[in-house]
Amino acid sequence: MHSWQTVLFAFSLTLFAGLSTGIGSALAFYTKQTNKKFLSGALGFSAGVMVYVSFIEIFPKANESLSLVLGDEQGMLVTTLAFFGGIAVIALIDKFVPSYENPHEIYDLSNVDNLSELEDYEVKKKKRIQDKNLLRMGVFSALAIAIHNFPEGMATFFAALENPTLGISIAIAIAIHNIPEGVAVSIPIFFATGDKKKAFKYSFVSGLSEPIGAIVGYFILINFASDLMFGVIFAAVAGIMVYISLDELLPTAEKYSEHHVVIYGVIAGMIVMATSLVIL
Numbered sequence: 001m002h003s004w005q006t007v008l009f010a011f012s013l014t015l016f017a018g019l020s021t022g023i024g025s026a027l028a029f030y031t032k033q034t035n036k037k038f039l040s041g042a043l044g045f046s047a048g049v050m051v052y053v054s055f056i057e058i059f060p061k062a063n064e065s066l067s068l069v070l071g072d073e074q075g076m077l078v079t080t081l082a083f084f085g086g087i088a089v090i091a092l093i094d095k096f097v098p099s100y101e102n103p104h105e106i107y108d109l110s111n112v113d114n115l116s117e118l119e120d121y122e123v124k125k126k127k128r129i130q131d132k133n134l135l136r137m138g139v140f141s142a143l144a145i146a147i148h149n150f151p152e153g154m155a156t157f158f159a160a161l162e163n164p165t166l167g168i169s170i171a172i173a174i175a176i177h178n179i180p181e182g183v184a185v186s187i188p189i190f191f192a193t194g195d196k197k198k199a200f201k202y203s204f205v206s207g208l209s210e211p212i213g214a215i216v217g218y219f220i221l222i223n224f225a226s227d228l229m230f231g232v233i234f235a236a237v238a239g240i241m242v243y244i245s246l247d248e249l250l251p252t253a254e255k256y257s258e259h260h261v262v263i264y265g266v267i268a269g270m271i272v273m274a275t276s277l278v279i280l
Contacts, residue, residue, distance in 0.1 A: 010160035011214050013171040014153050018210025020175035021145070024182020025203030039191050040257030041265035046141070046184030047249040048269025054238040054245075057277060058148070059083060062238065065231035075231075082232045086239025090144070094247065134192035137248040142185045142202045144244050146209040148237045149178070151230055153213025176276040178207060180269060188252070 059079065067075030156174060160167025182203045190199035253262040 006161060006164070007218065009164060010157050010167060011211065011218075013160045013167050014156045014214040015211040017156055017171040017174040017178060018149055018153055018207040019204070020178040021149075021182035021185070021207030022200070022204045024179040024184075025186035025200045026182075036256045037258075037261050039187060040253045040261045041268075042183055042187040043249045043253035043256075044262040044265025045180060045269035045272075046187070046265075047245040047253070048266035049180040049273045050144075050184065050241040050245045050249070050269075051266075052270040052273045053277075054241045056274070058234050058238040058241075062231045062233075062235035065227040065234070069226070069228045069231070079231065079235045082235035083239040086236030087243045088239075089236070090140075090240045090243045091247075094140075094243075132192065134188045134252065137244075137252055138185055138187075138189035138192060138199075138202060140244055140248060141188065142206040144237070144240045145181045145185060145206045148181075148241060149207060149210040150213040150216075151233045151237070153210030154217035155230070156210070157214035157217055174210075178210075180272055182207065184249070 062082065063075055063079040066078050069075070070078060152174060156167060156170050159170050185203040185206050186199040189202050190196055193199070250262065250266075253265065
């Protein structure tokens with residue numbers, strides 16, 4: 001049994017790592033809603049973070065865990081299947097969550113007297129659709145990051161229980177790369193709603209799954225946790241994050257600014273995430 005001081009220390013580290021998404025979400029308070037280049041760059045940045053961390057960190061860790069249990073060949077097979085399983089799950093969710101853009105919507109033109117009013121109606125309708133799709137994308141990103149952070153919180157907590165020095169290193173690394181994940185949630189929600197508090201809240205809450213993962217891990221799963229379970233979860237999360245990046249973040253980023261702004265954002269996101277992994 002671990003002492004209550006050790007448990008409290010491990011939980012504090014996990015809480016610190018998880019709530020660092022709030023630093024990224026706070027960026028929504030320092031940008032103008034009309035800055036479309038910033039929106040595109042931030043979405044590209046978020047996609048770069050999510051794709052890089054999925055392929056360079058999460059997928060290899062999942063394969064390492066599964067290979068320990070199943071052997072190299074079977075481990076890679078299960079990792080790959082879980083990765084595409086995660087993609088399938090989020091694709092199904094994406095398919096069955098109704099889209100806000102309905103091409104069969106009947107226009108109410110009873111109060112439209114001239115062409116300019118009709119054009120103004122169309123512009124406002126298009127903006128409403130874009131805003132709602134941005135909000136949907138931000139919520140999806142929050143969901144993916146929350147799922148990602150849940151097992152990450154368990155990993156940080158258990159590492160800190162067994163080796164406090166290792167736990168500190170892991171917590172700092174996770175805290176640094178949770179900052180751009182906070183951006184991934186807050187920016188699209190802010191641009192969709194104009195509500196900075198709502199953007200901060202969604203992003204901040206997505207980080208709470210990390211300490212929740214620690215609590216669940218300690219009280220429920222500590223007797224069932226295994227390399228097999230963590231490996232499958234991490235591989236599936238990698239698939240979910242890649243899907244959201246390719247299907248939601250990048251296409252939306254392309255709509256709001258020049259192609260190269262998006263690409264520069266993607267590369268910057270990869271560089272920041274790579275730096276956080278290399279130095280820590």
